[in-house]
Amino acid sequence: MATITVNGKQVKVDAAPSTPLLYVLRNDLKLNGAKFGCGLGQCGACTVLVDKEPVYSCLTPISVLEGRQVTTIEGLGTREDPGPVQRAFIAEQAAQCGYCIPGMVMRTQALIEHKPHASESEIRDYMAPNLCRCGTQIRILRAIRRAMNEMRTASAEIAR
């Protein structure tokens, strides 16, 4: 039995401490967002945030998550009320099959929090761990820039 905090909620899960977070998210918590892509830390399909850092949930055992905050795409917004990064991806229609997209969204979220003014090459470098086979990257980059602009504008407004 382990206790983890996912999208702000504490949950107890009946799984071995070495169980990768990905399977707990997908099967125990029935959260579809994080995807299995490789289990090897090579593709980023499983990307979630742990305390605002992007991590490969396929390689993160639940034993290291005590006292930490896990955020998945479900924690960013809902279909009815999507968060700013989700909205930007929808606005740019940045998906083909969409399998890689939740991982892309989570890494984008981290990018914007860490580097709200990232240059084009910084964006590309930051996104390098995440693969897309459908070739949606050009649209994903557009969505990232859109999200960045909108979130910057929003925080500027709050600051005023």
Add this chain to the structure above:
Amino acid sequence: MNAPHSRRTFIAGTGALVVSFSLNRAFAQEGGAAAPKPPGPKLPGDLSKFPKMDSWIKLEADGRVTVFAGKAELGTGIKTAFTQCAAEELDVASSAITMITADTALTTDEGYTAGSHSMQDCGTAIRFAAADLRAILLELAATRLSLDAASLKSADGTITAADGRTVKYGELVEGLDQHRDVRAETGIKKSGTFAVIGKPMNRVDIPGKLTGGESYVQDMRPEGLLHARVVRPPAYGAKLAGIDTAAVEKLPGVVKVVRDGSFLAVVAEREDQAILAMHVLEDAARWNDTTALPKQSDIQSYLRALPSSATTILDRGTIGQPGVKALRATYSRPYKSHGSIGPSCAVALFDGGNLTVWSHGQGMFPLRSALSKLLSLAPEQVRCIHTQGSGCYGHNGADDSAADAALIARALPGRPIRVQLMREQEHGWEPFGPAMSAQASAAVDDSGKLIDWQYEVWSNTHNMRPGGAGNLLAGQLIEAAFKPDDPKPIPQPEGGGDRNSIPLYALPNARVISRFIPQMPIRISALRGLGAYLNVFAIESFMDEMADLAGTDPVEFRLKHLEDARARDVVTKAATEFGWQPNAKLPRGRGQGFAFARYKNLGAYCAVAMDVSVDRQTGIVKIGRVVAAVDSGEAVNHDGIRNQIEGAIVQSASWTTLEEVTFSDKEITSRDWSSYPILRFPDMPDSVDVHVIDRPDQPFLGTGEAGQGPTAAAIANAVQRATGVRMRDLPLNPARVKAAIGV
């Protein structure tokens, strides 16, 4: 025993993937071959095979509309385009439409969702069926209101008379026989009157995919679900010599080890338990392995030395014209992986002697046929339901995992089983896109025109899809193994290995020979574009070589040999939007390239212009600005077309500059993303702009595979202009580029 599936509800409660259905769909599907031939001209699209209206569309009394597509959503946005077709022709809101796709219990058998056929075959049928349904509703309303049908207007599911009286579609359903032949002569709307077709419409599936909705077969969690993993042999042909399963069976959560011959799988309560148990099982398995693979470095000459049969697919004029200048060149491509980001997955349930399989394969009816053979069931006892997966780009591991799930489910009746392949299994065992080579020779006359053209292409088949149970990996591994089907070439005009081997150019004297190699040392099948990728790469590289020989700008040289007006338009559009300059002066190490093809010579026209820079130190080819023009006929969803072409360009850039399946004398060695690298974000083109040339009232032309070939050739042509070196063997990866430019 035959129809227990149509009301299956065990999966109910899991949300988005639920289809609860009360129609007897077997009724709607009858027709096809057995139906009396409808009078009049051949019906358009797949209406010619399934002429009944309710095979495609069904109006309910509450005004809701269900559309049935025998084609599947593969991540290309086809569900959205079909919705637009139906909404336009029937005059209903898109939100009133429920789309059902590829389900052997509910939809027609439209074969495989492949070859960029969905819009022509299925989209066309949906449009005509919806248009005729609307016409019938107008006639019924006219009778009810004692008015002339022509005086009535329809919009948003309601018919309105000039005097203001209205009739809702749903009110007309009672007594309406929807199981009737579609009258093609009703026709479809003309462009200029469209409210939905050609207008922006967001993809219907994207919001769910962006918010953790249940979108994929991987996301299915029916009550009582068990998780399974398979153990694949270490190499082709390896046989399981022995295994002690006692240790595995004692592991926590393990429910069962399933073994049949060399087919090996383990089922557990939890997915992570299944994966752990799979690793233990892998260690416990002893294999007899005698297969020897050819040497990878010699694969092209190995393949060309195998027996082949030659077919002359073009013989025009008198070949052998010497011209004033001539050239000969050979081009090749290695095996390529589909490399889906999500390894293949399926869910299966064996219950009461009936099997239900949820699969992201491209053909639910062919899969049903193969699974019924594999499990010795009647086809009626098997239902296959298409459920989305990660993009497949052809025949990947999807059908194999469906067969794995089916075999495992049979061993554990009553429990739904989900099996997903591991990354190494997907990469190691998928049927690859075949290695190929081609030889071109040509001559130009003193006016700089092509006077002679000869081309030969060597290829395996590009279609080892199921059909037979032996085309499923599990079918080859079980004790009572099935033999794979005999490989067959796909005939022209679509072609397989020889797809697009006949240039669209006006060539007075030309011969094209297709050499079909039956023997397959590496497991292969369909990969996006089939032979078109290599043939367009070869022809369009060679066109540049011939243009240089003739001393003509490559864009001008193409136009000089193109008579097809729509081909000329896309070439001109791409060149203009790119700002193509003959002999553009670019800094050292940079070059621009151009290429064009009409996919299959029947589908969409696509031209690509780009610039690249080549780093002489590293050999890395970096793509800068890309501009493409595409003509897909009447454009239903412009953004959908752009998305497809953008994706094709990026994917082909990866195929062309990096990708190559590797193998030792025993086994496939490219088994993950580090041994089979694909392009990552920092390597992406600086920009990709796609210009859609809309052709109102023209038939739909398939788009999904149109961009791959032109992109490959445009890259090679640009690299040649950047370095002065012509590279004819794919991929143009850093090691080869360095070797070619001699650093």
